[in-house]
Each structure stands twice: as structure tokens, then as C-alpha cells.
Amino acid sequence: KQEVTQIPAALSVPEGENLVLNCSFTDSAIYNLQWFRQDPGKGLTSLLLIQSSQREQTSGRLNASLDKSSGRSTLYIAASQPGDSATYLCAVDTGNQFYFGTGTSLTVIP
Amino acid sequence: EAQVTQNPRYLITVTGKKLTVTCSQNMNHEYMSWYRQDPGLGLRQIYYSMNVEVTDKGDVPEGYKVSRKEKRNFPLILESPSPNQTSLYFCASSLAGQGSSYEQYFGPGTRLTVT
Numbered sequence A: 001k002q003e004v005t006q007i008p009a010a011l012s013v014p015e016g017e018n019l020v021l022n023c024s025f026t027d028s029a030i031y032n033l034q035w036f037r038q039d040p041g042k043g044l045t046s047l048l049l050i051q052s053s054q055r056e057q058t059s060g061r062l063n064a065s066l067d068k069s070s071g072r073s074t075l076y077i078a079a080s081q082p083g084d085s086a087t088y089l090c091a092v093d094t095g096n097q098f099y100f101g102t103g104t105s106l107t108v109i110p
Numbered sequence B: 001e002a003q004v005t006q007n008p009r010y011l012i013t014v015t016g017k018k019l020t021v022t023c024s025q026n027m028n029h030e031y032m033s034w035y036r037q038d039p040g041l042g043l044r045q046i047y048y049s050m051n052v053e054v055t056d057k058g059d060v061p062e063g064y065k066v067s068r069k070e071k072r073n074f075p076l077i078l079e080s081p082s083p084n085q086t087s088l089y090f091c092a093s094s095l096a097g098q099g100s101s102y103e104q105y106f107g108p109g110t111r112l113t114v115t
Helices: none
Strands: A004-007 A010-014 A019-025 A032-038 A044-051 A056-059 A062-067 A072-077 A086-093 A098-100 A104-109 B004-007 B010-013 B019-025 B031-038 B042-051 B054-057 B076-078 B087-094 B110-114
Touching: A004 A086, A010 A019, A019 A032, A019 A086, A019 A104, A032 A062, A032 A072, A044 A056, A044 A062, A044 A072, A072 A086, A086 B042, A098 B042, B004 B087, B010 B019, B019 B031, B019 B087, B019 B110
Parallel strands: A010 A104, B010 B110
Antiparallel strands: A004 A019, A019 A072, A032 A044, A032 A086, A056 A062, A062 A072, A086 A098, A086 A104, B004 B019, B019 B076, B031 B042, B031 B087, B042 B054, B087 B110
């Protein structure tokens, strides 16, 4: 069974810092990996989706990479802002099911 | 506005009293899914539907039922809720499901407490 892990569980950084969030998965047989943002009281918002054949995807200040063979993905956030404070989740699609990590809670301090 | 809506947003009920959480999407998506989110466990898939009248079990289907009679609606039914079903529930939809590489769109969540 696929297991998805996100470390650290919580992260606090000063505004303006560049940061990296990590996601690892145990089975490399995936179709894609998706990064989400979750704000309190709200649902999940999709940030980036990387297909298994891709190495990275970029959207604005966000860049996600995928190394399928090693079972790892990273989400890079450039020049962090207080508005980036949220919980970030990764999810892998195995073709049969979606598996989510438990998330990294990010706080950006003004 | 493209969205997934869930009702109710908050619900407190007692053990054994049947309840339904509704989910509706206005994006003409084929695929819909229900998840529950619990501290330390992340989101786990309960049931999903690839199309009208087609539903399948996810990772944790015990104690839940679903139906997909119309493309836009995918209600989650708890016939006899128990305290271990206290959780935050999310509905999601997508153009297509697992293996398709389409993004999932999530509803705002329903916080259910069973006493």
C-alpha cells in the first residue's frame, strides 16, 4: 500500500525567505503527484500537478519537482509572504486511488 | 463561479441517527469523490464515482454509502453514525479520476461530530 510522508510537520520562516517542502512516497508506480494548499475552514486548493513523465512544474513563485525513481517531490516557494501561511499537502495518484500526505503547516512571519 | 458545494458545513448528531451530507458541482465533471480528514492520518478516500451510476470503494468505505443518480450530485450517507465517524469530510470533483492527470477541485468541508 502506498504511503505518503511529509516532513517537517510544521515550519516557521521569516518573510522573504525561500523554502522547500518535502513529500516522499513508498511506491514509485504513480500517474501523477499534486500539491495542494489548505486554509483553515476552507477546502483544498490545487497548486500544481506533475505528471509522472515530468520533472517539474512552475506557477508564479512556486516550483514543484518530481523524482519518481527515488519517491520524492519538493515544493519550492520563493520569496515567502505572510499570505503563504497555510497547510501544504501532497497527493499521489496510483491509478486506483489517491493517497495524501499529512501535510506541512507553514507560518510566514512578517 | 466554478465550485463544489457541501451541505451542511457543520453537523452535530447522535449515534445511530441517519444523516446525509450533500455534494454538488457545477463544472460538469465526470468524477466525484469523498474523503475524510483526521489528525495525523491525512485525507483518506471513502468512495468515488467515475460517472453516473458508477461508484467504487476507496480506502475506508465501512459505515458509509453513496449514490450517483445525477452527474452534478454525490451525496454521502451515514445510515447509523458512530463516534469514530467524527471527522472533517471533503467532497471533490474532477474531469476524470484516478490515472487521468486532471486536477481535483474540493468543496469547503463538512465538520461532523457524532456523540
